Amino acid sequence: MTINIPDTDQARVVIIGAGFGGLMLARKLASSNFQVVLIDKNNFHQFQPLFYQVAMAGLEPSSIAFPLRKVFHHRKNIFVRVTALEAVDTEKREITTPLGTLAYDYLVLAYGVETNYYGNKNLEEKTIPMKSVAEALYLRNAILNDYELAITTADYDMRQGLIDIVIVGGGPTGVEVAGALAEMRKYILPKDYPELDCDEIDIYLIQSGDRLLKGMSETSATAAEQFLKELGVQVILNKRVDDFDGEFVLMSDGSRIQANKVIWAAGIKGKRISGLPEDVVVWGNRLKVDRHNRVEGQERVFALGDIAYMEEEAYPQGHPQVAQVAIQQAKNLAKNLRNELKGKAWQPFSYKDLGSMATIGRNRAVVDLPKRHFHGFFAWIIWLIVHLFALIGIKNRLFVFINWVWNYFTYDQSLRLIIRPRIKRHPEGYKVKEQ
């Protein structure tokens, strides 16, 4: 059975993944003479940098998630299909999905990466990842629920287990979650839970390396650590988390930390796709591509974003796995594909590092620009503006802005709702299942 996309004269570009890279590529091909099929397991694009705000109850999911069909209203050459890639047949130039097979002229793999638990089943089952809106919501519910339980828990140790949180991974995700949690503890919880002694709450951030934010400058890393400590986060460097049994985190040096909730932001890796030769796969399951994002040894298969591994002079070990790389690669690939139709030459990709940033709490951030570093309140303003404008859609920008302004002036995070999903078996086999 084939997915019912009409056959036309246009060459068909099939894009797997509507993250930063896939979405940008589709948008840049929207008015081209290609037929574009955009495939994602969700019917929306998720703005990853702000997941932690959904988790910390500062933002609604809909402020950072964009229905794909809305993005491509009126685009007659763009088709959206909500499904997943199962296998590729590079001979037949065909992909297989649960909805059926689909032939392609060009296949672009932009499905990103998922959480890496390093093969540890306990970590996979018992920790909370942060790579989707659904996971951010789950975390929100877990945190609030445990506070509700804690206020009626007389036993000291049990209570610590409910209120203490461990975050593993000192990259931007871990740093931002830790900062937001520390603020929640300082400004919100005393008002919501006057019966709880919020000084009892311990927040740990554990990093395996010798500093936080390995992808940023040392200046920024030091400033971030300082800000976190001022917020009362216990930053633990040079230690790995070996295991978690639901009650205690076991560290590489044998020490233990008691906490029921462990947020795992300590590693990413790609999914293995059936049908691609083994030798194009490198560490983290990334796919080797040339300077045109073409998968090594392939003619019509490309990869971009986190899942792609491209070497260039300035990046001999591949690009950092960040949004800007995906977005820039997508723009370059779109231009090249359009050039193909005009018989023009392809241009190699070269990454322009526009800078990186991470926020710590409500008015601090660290920002690395190509020539300068900022940290503190001014950096936070820059961060705010950049992310606000990066969001697609006027309405979403307005909502996020209003939410932020409100929170800022009232220290308020109104979205403190525990909405438990309703699990019901739907007829015709539609089941609510794990994502």
Place this chain on the structure above:
Amino acid sequence: MTINIPDTDQARVVIIGAGFGGLMLARKLASSNFQVVLIDKNNFHQFQPLFYQVAMAGLEPSSIAFPLRKVFHHRKNIFVRVTALEAVDTEKREITTPLGTLAYDYLVLAYGVETNYYGNKNLEEKTIPMKSVAEALYLRNAILNDYELAITTADYDMRQGLIDIVIVGGGPTGVEVAGALAEMRKYILPKDYPELDCDEIDIYLIQSGDRLLKGMSETSATAAEQFLKELGVQVILNKRVDDFDGEFVLMSDGSRIQANKVIWAAGIKGKRISGLPEDVVVWGNRLKVDRHNRVEGQERVFALGDIAYMEEEAYPQGHPQVAQVAIQQAKNLAKNLRNELKGKAWQPFSYKDLGSMATIGRNRAVVDLPKRHFHGFFAWIIWLIVHLFALIGIKNRLFVFINWVWNYFTYDQSLRLIIRPRIKRHPEGYKVKEQ
């Protein structure tokens, strides 16, 4: 084990349920000399009249749900506990909950009603109710998911099953959901799913009686039916739904309708509470109360709102189960309880019908005021204003307002996200479970 509420000199009022009635009662007792314990299974109050807007993707859950702890910030005499009532011991004056027991001086039962499936297990398992935000979200997901499947379903019958929807129950809930679905079909779906023939989508509203909106005037009922028919809803009167197997709805006259989704808004009933004498329970599991909302035969146990059954001259068969009754009873009970402290006499309750309304689509409503009836666009404006101001909290009002204005001018319902809940077993027994 007892729930840890501090013992003070103050008399303790325990309120079960933070719906319209329970929440109003707590608010009116906030500055009194009572200690108030507000118990609800959720940590938020849900604004029921707008559930259908969450289901139809017009509103975010947080626009219509209010964290209880936020409502009662700084109220030192109000305690919130997220748990459920298991049993009452009227001798000991004590309630039992999963969190432990709690003694009361006054117990107010305001836990509302739930969906009534009339003992039919199929209906209970296979239809979709609409009495909570979680259920509204589930419905949203089910509708959007089935449209995604439908566009790749070639078989005509299977496709009908995915896109047709049956709503059972011609009260305000059924009417409003039907109207909103019909609008989604007319204005939104053709843009989102150009590959779907939206004329194929059938929406049925089935009512067992001879007219819709039995609690409203005949004028309003007739106008509502007319509006729905103009929107293309198939209104079926005088037929009952006997069963649903997941594919076909079986009617009382033997006819069948094919649809995978059946929204059940056809009946309500209270939960049975262990510990109350059988003879205070009347039809629909409502509890008999006197004109002071005191449960018959009891001294310190009260009931208000949907779960209470009170007769007065104008309402010989009890009050309608609507929000205004709950709110007014709560205000009256609060005054009486405060009077108790001052040694003043109790006042009987008398319901003032301020009117009722139901909306059909984006610019039509039917409104019954004590002396007049309105229907059409003007009625819709009235409806809009009333509900806007009924929402607690400036921020929520602003958000709802912006959402509505946006939708109105752009025919847009941006919240068309299918966010599948993440099911994970959380340590320490916290499980994501059915509500």
